[in-house]
Amino acid sequence: MANPMVPSDSTPLPQISKKDIPVSGLICSVYGLEEIPSQATEVSCLYLLHPRSNTRESMEWAAIGAVVEWNRRLANKQVAPGEQDKGLVAVSFDQRNHGSREVDKLCNESWRGGNPNHAQDMFAIFNGTTRDVSTLIDYMGCYLFPKSERKITNNLVLGASLGGHAAWGCILHEPRITSATIIVGCPDYINLMTDRAERSKLATWTSSSPPGSHFLGSESFPQPLVDTLKNWDPTSFFLSHISEYPPKEPKRSGPIPDPTEEEKNILRPVVKRCLAGKRILVLSGGADKLVPYARGEPFLTWLKKAIGPEGWCAEGKISLEDIIFEGVGHQVTPPMRDEAVKFIGDCLAAGQDSSRSAVVRTSKM
Secondary structure, X not given: OOOOOOOOOOOOXXXXXXXXXXXXXXXXXXXXXXXXXXXXXXXXXXXXXXXXXXXXXXXXXXXXXXXXXXXXXXXXXXXXXXXXXXXXXXXXXXOOOOHHHOXXXXXXXXXXXXXXXXXXXXXXXXXXXXXXXXXXXXHHHHHHOOOOOOEEEEEEEEEEOHHHHHHXXXXXHOOOEEEXXXXXXXXXXXXXXXXXXXXHOOHHHHOOOOOOOOOOEOOOOEHHHHHHHHHHOHHHHHXXXXXXOOOOOOOOOOOOOOOOHHHHHHXXXXXXXXXXXXXXXXXXXXXXXXXXXXXXXXXXXXXXXXXOOOOOOHHHOOXXXXXXXXXXXXXXXXXXXXXXXXXXXXXXXHOOOOOOOOEEEEEEO
16 A cells, blocks of 8 residues: 555656765665765755654655755756755654654554553654754764765755654754745644544543543643643744633634734744744645644644734744645645645755745645
């Protein structure tokens, strides 16, 4: 059976170089080292974060697609003048408790799969991946270019599903990450997991009146997890700065209220510190039942309104493209792949253009 997290069509993948390197105790598959143009003195590094129950090999499509597309643009001089001497490599590694790092298979299962600790296990795993990326950024140059013949000057991230959740953490909390491609991921962990708890008919959801009113803080979603989310989860992180947190209802059904003028003054420097000048592409399946677009939509709508050209944080010059693929479930399709590869190429080709303004785009395909 084909892996739904690997886009498949009749077009075979080109062959590029791949080298497995242990970095900080992690086996990293590095793609494109041998294809770096000889004139390149600087290199961008794209970190690839795989889905739950997959391994680093499942992200090869993204590595090959991004490297081949960037080198094609270089050869055809389809990049900004200052970007002609920059190469690209892609790095994938196993997330915690996956592949070479698996210690307990049950920890990767859902509530329905028999794992009572699903909420804390899943967040701890992908939050750990977010932190792993920061560690790898610290040391990757030491292993790829030990003679300092080239320098890594830009870092990007692409994640799918579990990796998409982790990519949100990377773009928010790692200042050296300049762009993120998030495929079927969610920026609101509470809204995602309360929906999953309700659909799973957990006793900790159904036993209260109204259902779910005591879910947050229960053994299925312990209070220390709720507290940790305020430091890492995009929705909880931003809203914990204002009166909207903690949520009045565990499962959010309506829009997030606009912040007051006082709250805008609190939030503006936080949003700019985390996201100023960064680019984000969100690719979602309109028929996704595992990570429904509706669970992240309230936060995405709130953020797009804040950072748009007329928003209260427009000066942050943040770009957010939000594309929903109608009729697509929890999978990575060839059109999603094409959008992701194009976005990465566009980010690299434009370079650090300080003159650009805020960009927000929402579309359906």
